[in-house]
Structure formats: C-alpha cells, structure tokens
Amino acid sequence: MPLPKQFIEQITALTALEPRVGGLIEALESTPASVSVRLNMRGSHKPVTDIAGRPLGNPVPWCDNGYYLAERPRFTLDPAIHQGRYYVQDASSMFLSHVIDTLTRDERDTPLVYLDACAAPGGKTTAAIDRLPAGSLVVANEWDFKRASILRENLSKWGHPDTVVSRGDTRRIAKLRAMFDIIAADVPCSGEGMMRKDPEAVSQWSPALVAQCAERQREIIDNLWPALKPGGLFIYSTCTFNRAENEEMVAYIADTYGAEPVDIDTAAFPGILPGIGTPYPCYRFMPHRVEGEGLFMAVLRKPGTASPTKANDNQRRRPEKTAAAKLPDWLPASLHLTTTPDGELYGISPAWKQHLAKLLDALDVIMPGTHLATVKGRDYIPAQALALSPLYRRGSLPEVEVDTDTALAYLHRDTIVLPDGTPRGFVLLTHGGYPLGWVKNIGNRSNNLYPPQWRILQNIR
Helix, strand or coil: CCHHHHHHHHHHHHHHHHHHCCCCCHHHCCCCCCEEECCCCCCCCCCCCCECCCEEEEEECCCCEEECCCCCCCCHCCCHHHCCCCCECCCCCHHHHHHHHHCCCCCCCCEEEEEECCCCHHHHHHHHHHHHHCCCCCEEEEEHHHHHHHHHHHHHCCCCCCEEEEEEHHHHHCCEEEEEEEEEEECCCCCCHHCCCHHHHHCCCCCHHHHHHHHHHHHHHHHHHHHHEEEEEEEEEECCCCCCHHHCCCCHHHHCCCCCCECCCEEEECHHHHHHHHCCCCEEECCCCCCCEEEEEEEEECCCCCCCCCCCCCCCCCCCEECCCCCCCCCCCCEEEECCCCCCEECCHHHHHHHHHHHHHHCCCEEEEEEEEEECCCCEEEEEHHHHCCCCCCCCEEEEEHHHHHHHHHHHCCCCCCCCCCEEEEEEEEEEEEEEEEEEEEEEEEECCHHHHHCCCCCCC
C-alpha cells in the first residue's frame, strides 16, 4: 500500500529541520520489519537459547536480554512463549529497559510504585518489570476491555508477584493522588512508526487523525499528572514520527506543569536521533537508522520532593469475601489475600495492602495481584498464573514432564494422558523443566485445567 501523499510531505518538512531523517520514506517503503524477542530473566526461568527451534541472533544494543531473530517463526506453536519465558517485542520499544535502568540506578534496593497507564498488550510493562527494583508494585491499566484481558494474560505469564491490572479511562487514575513514583504512558497515537509492518497504520492515517491523537494525548497527560508523586518521573512515548504528538507534547508537559526533562545517556547508541526543533532531551528511533520500528520517548520529572504514599486502610472499598482460614499446603503463605465474588483468590505482598485498597476503590481492577486459585465450596483449584509464578513452591504437588507435542495438545486444551502411577489430584505439567500448567488426575483420565480463553486456536498439527 503506498504511503499517503500528505504523510510524505510531513516527513519531507521534518527532514528540512533534521537532515538525518532523510531515508525514512525509502525504509518504510522498501525494507522489511525486524523480528525481536526479550527473554524473561527472573531466577526461576531456565535460559532460552532458541525460539521455536531457531537460534537467537544478535543482541539488541540497548537491552541486554533482547535478541533479534533471523526470521519470524510461528510463535504460537512454541510452548516457551506460553510459559512466559520470552516476549515478542519490537527492538525499539525495548529502549524502556535502558531508560528504567538509568532512572533507578541509585535506588536498586528501594521498591517503587510504577504505573503503566496505557499498557496493553503488555510489552512495555513486562520490560519495566524486568528492570524495576525487586519487590516493586506494578499497576497496568488499559482503556479497552478486550485488550485489558490480553494484558492480564500476558502479565500473568510473566510472573511478577505484585502486579495489578485495571481497565478503564485514565480519568479514574487522577483520584490516586501522588501514589506513583514512575508513570509510563505509551499513549494512543497516529501509528506512523508502524507503517512498515501494519497496512492499517497506512490506511487510517490522515492529518485529522494526528490532530485527534494530540488532543487525546493532552487529556491523558492531564489525567495522569495528579497521580505522580512530587519528584516522580513521567515516561512519555509514542510510535509515531510527527512533532505534534512528540516534541510539542513534551513542551506541553514542561510548560503546563513545570516539569523538568531528564537526560538519558545514549552515547553508545549512535543510531538514535535526538528531538527535532526542541531544547529538551528526546529520543527518536527510525527504521533507516536502527534495527527496529518507529518510537519516540522522553522522560520528565515532576517538581517537588517525593514523600511516602499513605493509604487509609478504613476507606470504603468494593465488597470482597474473606478467604477461608485453612488453605491448601500448595498455596503460598504470608500474602495479603483477596477473594472476588466469583471465587477467584488473589495474593499480593502485605507491604502493598494499603495501596491495593486505594486501587480497588478508584479503579476497575480485574487482577488484584497473582491469581492463586479458584475457590469452589471447600475446594481450591490452582490457577494457571500460580503455576507460572515464583510464588509457587515447586514440589508442593506432583509434576510430570511432557514433550513438545503433548505440551501443544495441553495448550490446545486437549485431553492429556498421564503416565501410569501418576498420583491422583492436581498435577503440574512441565516442559523443558519449566512449569506449563495444571491437570487434575482422576484415575482413568485427566481434566485439562488450562484457561479456555488462553487456549491455542490454531491447528497444532
């Protein structure tokens, strides 16, 4: 699909301001998009050395757990991606890893409260989780309800214990005044940076869309700013090229809120361009200069000095049932537990109990921590998220290692035949030594407990 004439004119004007933009149109029109993955580096994971049988390629320069692939495999048919062992992400977006490393370099022992305000499908949230100090609370919000479900799935697979997922308009986040140390907003944009890989980004583009997106971005910024602590950091990003949604938005934040732009060292990455027509530090990724798609990012600090966030533990919150006192031995201990009206049991670190109370009161929370189990009467059915979480104590329940064909059959929600002698009850299937998910062995057959909404829909043969 040919690029819109007015878009080409826009890039030509941008090139007049910054000659190094020259070559962008040719790259969008005639070069293929790169393929890259980011490995899950938490301690319980075994190293991944290949993706769907293909070896990892060159490392992504600004992300030491990111790698390029020579070609795009059928990721859906690789059990490792369903185990949360890696995430498919454009290399440019992995720049967030370097940014958070830089911002938290002097606070590695201090857990932070982090918000990803426009989070689906979860790539940047999982990248942040990799780099935040241990024990940090991560809140991921998504406006679109369907995309929020995908976000929940991806974050459940990534396995960070203290993760909360909410859905809805960012206006509700404004109620959480001065809660967050860092807010990241990868805002909805005109998508110019995706034109090389997404024909829809080309077909839907217009100057009117750019103006509409810029207006929406200002609204999102205005909604989020009250929730950022004094002295807190705001990470603004888009996947587009024009100045209206990028440099001009950074100027809006600085002028309106007195925010101080923060410089991120990129001397080791000469392909990254600086901001265009701005005195503020900004970072531009363009596919003719880096191996990745279009990205813009800037960091700004809120004026003031940060103070601890306090939550009123007695404030009104949504009704919630109390979990039964006697829990199965396979459930992790020492967690603050929440049971939803439909019987889903969640756990989060007691350190974040008051924060969770505030989040439940202000937002439409669909995942208040790690999903541990579903409670049915006196029975507890282990949740898929628990299988993939470091909270689960390996060996608490019997385990059966399965080959790739059986793993795919399980992920397809087919019936799994267990080896003779497998104990009755809940059994953890593993693949490659890493948890895959639960079945319940009832003797003559087993019940597949993989979540129906997560199952592989493709033909696995």
